[in-house]
Amino acid sequence: MRLETKNISIGYSRPEVEIAKSVDIQIPSAGLIAVIGVNGSGKSTLIKSLSGVLPLQKGDIYLHDKPLHSFSPKTIAQELSLVLTKQPIPQNISVMDFVALGRQPYTNWLGINKHRDKSHIIKSLKQVDLYQLKEKPCIALSDGQLQKVLIARAIAQDTKIIILDEPTSHLDMYHKAMVLKLLKKISKEAHKSIVFATHEINLALQLCDSLILIKDQSVIQDKPKTLIESGVLKGLFPKDLIRFDEESQIFKMI
């Protein structure tokens, strides 16, 4: 396993809040994995805990079968990258400069990009199809383009694992599909493990190799098909407005 949690509890200290306990998640060496759950169920908390930004309440995360805290911050940054959608970024930073920050774990103490770093930056911009916009300031981009820039930065970081927090929020239906397709493509072609939190359960069911479902402080991970068959999706939301249609395998309005 690339990344694995063994019986961890996630949450916050001061005031002490436990979001979920006995979480066992396994992130295999390639694949697209979605974290789903209702609002406030703890998707972002799980994303932050997995990426090491938020300290765990109990247990350990294992990276390549070794505890995460036994690695140096720099090594972790070379193995695991993070994409946060809700974070404001400076208005005038250019697309190129933003993506270039992804090379920090590899550059020297002054942060100067060498030839190899530059080729990584250009490659990742081309991979998300934004190379022609590289000089633009981030504020001039549409939400869809900005999301791609955020993903390009993570690609430039050249990590085996990419963790994303709601990469599809604020996007229209087409761009949601586009971003998820892009993630699928990266996970397949570059053999990366990609974990993302999302509200797009219908798209995730069609596209992902595995789903992590958070409900009532417990976390279940399984293949989409198994989750559907087990009937656990039926109880995900209150039953008065939407229900899971087993025939078409998507959520529908009543």
Add this chain to the structure above:
Amino acid sequence: MRKEPKIILTIFLVLFVAVLFNVSLGSVSIPFKDILSSLFSGKSSQATWTYIILEYRLPKAITSIIVGSGLGISGLLMQTFFRNPLAGPYVLGLSSGAGLGVALLLMGSSLLGLGLSSAIWFSKTAIIAASSLGSILVMLAILITSSKIKDSMALLIIGLMFASLTGAVVNVLSYFSTSDELQQFVFWSLGSLGDLSWVEVCILAVFWGIGLALCLFLIKPLDALLIGESYAKSLGVNIKFLRYLTVIATCILTGSITAFAGPIAFVGLAIPHLMRLVIKTNQHLVMIPAVCFGGAFIMLICDSISQLPGSDYTLPINAVTSFLGAPVVIWLIMKSRQLNF
């Protein structure tokens, strides 16, 4: 990218011309030829002229360079660190700490019944010592709080509260002090670049050098911090180390400058904004040298103006920096329609 050597050479030339311009102005008019000869050979047609230039004007020009660049850098560090365009070198409450130290010395000594002759207490060295002590106390308080507090914004508010607290004590002291003492304190708070001996300039330069050297280690992590603390952490930045180093560098730069030159207003807040508008980047590898140069240059110009060329009067430096700087910043922001932050 063979532009860099040219740019650096131009910068040094411009700075050199600004120093010459600054040194050639003052209440005593000295021919330009004598200025050059006393600067380069240490001799001129009159011994007093040489003395004025080498012992008074040149140290003042060098102090201007140190003050302008040091405060500019502190402002840049604070703005990036707090991710707040309103932050400046004094947000941590350092100038208020220094102010408290000086106020206690100038106004408090008679109040506390220290029946010593005032001449000893009001000497320049005593003011520098009091100001440093005040800054150091506030710096220690801030370091202790920053080790307990994880949130940068909370640190910002606490810094403002320290300023408020010390300000209150200064208010009480000024209420009970005599008009002479009050005037002395007001003069100190207006800032002054002159009156420093070579020894004092050298001491200030050592602190300035240490502060700038620390900044070199901040270039890369501060770039990462531009996009947020979580991102910086995920890029391998040690946030705790970054916080300590930023606070220490700012305290050393701002504290020493305030001790020797008083609380110089405005430059620390404005120069980073000015330089961002001019060079249109946020990268600290470019910004730190740019702010260094910009701060030094603007301070030299402001000091030249404060000499009121052709007259016997000098204006307080704080009035000049704000009077000149504020319209320039307003104009630049209006021109580009937005703050490059």
